[in-house]
Amino acid sequence: MRDGAWVIAAMVIASGCVRTGAVGRYAKAAGETAAELPALAEEMRASCVRLEGYREARKGAVDGERGAGAWFARSDLEGRCTERAKAAKRAVVVGRALASYFAALGALADDKVVKYDASVDDLADALEEDARLDGDRVRAVSGLASFAASVATDGYRHLKLSRVIEEQNGNVSTAVDALVEIVGTDYASFLELETTGMESFYRSVLAEGAAREPLAAILVLDARDGKAAALEEKRAVLGKYVKALGTMKSGHRRLYASRRDLNAAVLARELAEDATQLEKLATALREAF
Amino acid sequence: MPRLAAADARAIARDYHDIALSLGAYRFANWERLSPSRRAELERLQWTLLTYSSDMTARAIELEVDDLDTALAALARAVKSLKRAVKHARDVRAAISAAARAVTLGAAIATGNAVALAAAVGESGS
Numbered sequence: 176m177r178d179g180a181w182v183i184a185a186m187v188i189a190s191g192c193v194r195t196g197a198v199g200r201y202a203k204a205a206g207e208t209a210a211e212l213p214a215l216a217e218e219m220r221a222s223c224v225r226l227e228g229y230r231e232a233r234k235g236a237v238d239g240e241r242g243a244g245a246w247f248a249r250s251d252l253e254g255r256c257t258e259r260a261k262a263a264k265r266a267v268v269v270g271r272a273l274a275s276y277f278a279a280l281g282a283l284a285d286d287k288v289v290k291y292d293a294s295v296d297d298l299a300d301a302l303e304e305d306a307r308l309d310g311d312r313v314r315a316v317s318g319l320a321s322f323a324a325s326v327a328t329d330g331y332r333h334l335k336l337s338r339v340i341e342e343q344n345g346n347v348s349t350a351v352d353a354l355v356e357i358v359g360t361d362y363a364s365f366l367e368l369e370t371t372g373m374e375s376f377y378r379s380v381l382a383e384g385a386a387r388e389p390l391a392a393i394l395v396l397d398a399r400d401g402k403a404a405a406l407e408e409k410r411a412v413l414g415k416y417v418k419a420l421g422t423m424k425s426g427h428r429r430l431y432a433s434r435r436d437l438n439a440a441v442l443a444r445e446l447a448e449d450a451t452q453l454e455k456l457a458t459a460l461r462e463a464f
Numbered sequence: 465m466p467r468l469a470a471a472d473a474r475a476i477a478r479d480y481h482d483i484a485l486s487l488g489a490y491r492f493a494n495w496e497r498l499s500p501s502r503r504a505e506l507e508r509l510q511w512t513l514l515t516y517s518s519d520m521t522a523r524a525i526e527l528e529v530d531d532l533d534t535a536l537a538a539l540a541r542a543v544k545s546l547k548r549a550v551k552h553a554r555d556v557r558a559a560i561s562a563a564a565r566a567v568t569l570g571a572a573i574a575t576g577n578a579v580a581l582a583a584a585v586g587e588s589g590s
Contacts, residue, residue, distance in 0.1 A: 223518060230511045255515075262522035265529040272536045279546035283553065328553050335549040343542045346535040353528050360474060361528075364521045368481060368514050375488050375510060382495050 197443040197450070198336070198430065202281030204453035205423045208416075209277060211457060212270025214464035215358065215416060216263035218409065222365045223256035224249060229376040259365070266357050273350055273423075276343065283332055283339075284437075337434040344431040351424040359417040366409055373402050412463040419456040422449050470531065473524035480517035484510045 231247050253260075377399040385392035426449040433442040487510045491503055498506070 226514065226518065230514075233507065233511070258519045258522040262525035265526050269529055269532060269536065272539045275543045276539045276546075279543045279550070282550045283546050328556050331556060332549070332553050335546070335553075339542050339546055339549075343539060346538045346542075349535040350532060350539065353532050356470070356528055357525050361521050361525050364474075364477060364481070365518065368518050368521075371481065371485055371488065372511070372514055375507070378488075378492060379507065382492065 197446040198284035198437055199281045201426050201446040201450040202277045202284055204450045204457060205426060206274045206277030206281060207457045208419045208423060208453050209270050209274035211460045213267050215362065216267045219263045219362055219365055220256055220260045222369045223259040224252045226369045226372040227252040227255045229372040233376055233379060269350055269354055276347065283336055333437055336437060340430045340434045344427060347427045348424060351420050355417055355420050358413060362413055366406055370406055412460065415456050415459055419453055422452050425449065468527060470524045470527035473520050473527055477517045477520035477524060480513045480520060484513035484517065
């Protein structure tokens with residue numbers, strides 16, 4: 176009877192560890208994705224500096240102040256991007272709030288019972304090997320003791336997790352939706368503005384000098400193609416970030432829907448899929464920035 | 465004066481950008497017919513509109529984040545609460561761990577001899 180209880184206890188502990196671990200893994204991946212926002216926000220500012228660079232390079236032709244392509248310091252352009260820099264900083268605040276939330280959620284969901292069990296097992300080993308006691312009896316008692324510990328802490332953690340998830344689901348949704356707008360609409364607009372500025376710059380330069388300097392025109396077109404390709408890559412990254420935000424939101428919605436049973440096998444499976452997707456996207460984002 | 469909404473700021477930014485695009489398209493379509501000074505004027509206007517569009521989009525971001533004040537404050541409170549919970553769970557775990565050791569030693573007392581018990585106590589204390 177006692178041995179049977181120990182076997183059941185061990186099975187419950189083992190299954191609990193795996194499934195709560197899925198919540199922790201999802202939260203960690205979501206937090207890491209949110210933490211990539213500062214790099215993206217810096218890109219928003221950098222895009223403004225590039226746009227101002229095109230404008231500055233056209234200044235000679237437009238204002239007659241100096242020749243097109245004349246030298247200018249990047250620092251001169253930074254001052255023209257203060258509005259953009261300010262907005263980017265505000266966006267970072269949202270990313271940080273989400274990153275902190277998911278990190279804290281992950282810390283609580285992360286299962287440390289395994290570590291605890293090991294310490295009890297060490298004691299059981301010492302009793303069995305050094306004192307040559309009845310192994311079955313010692314194992315049964317230590318197994319039940321660790322089961323009691325896991326039930327107490329798991330119960331508390333699950334209660335707390337489910338309460339926080341319930342309370343914060345709306346806020347997480349609102350914050351993620353705002354980031355989708357900021358990244359998917361506003362950052363996309365910044366890239367469109369840069370594209371318009373870049374196209375205007377190269378097209379103007381070609382219209383003014385291609386007939387006079389056809390070989391230089393070929394190089395200018397090559398440079399333009401390179402810039403266009405770089406912007407296309409940034410759009411692809413933007414798309415990945417928006418996708419990651421969608422996964423972050425749907426994962427939290429899953430947690431909310433299953434908040435009364437965070438050990439549910441279906442939840443664990445779906446969260447594992449979300450986490451895998453987020454981990455891949457986070458890696459791609461890190462490489463892109 | 466009513467407060468501008470983020471969606472309104474985005475719509476205005478989009479309009480500025482569209483006008484800038486139209487000016488550019490007109491300038492290139494009529495390049496030969498326009499005088500250099502007229503082209504320069506159109507280009508200057510185009511760059512100005514791009515800047516307006518950029519600033520208005522930046523404003524949209526700020527308005528969007530302004531609207532999140534309540535949600536962000538709630539998330540910050542949740543983070544504090546979760547951190548307290550992690551600490552509490554660790555404290556509980558430590559207390560139960562100590563109790564579990566006592567229970568396990570109880571089994572030793574019930575089944576073992578004094579020498580073996582002393583060895584077990586020494587091991588668990590290390």
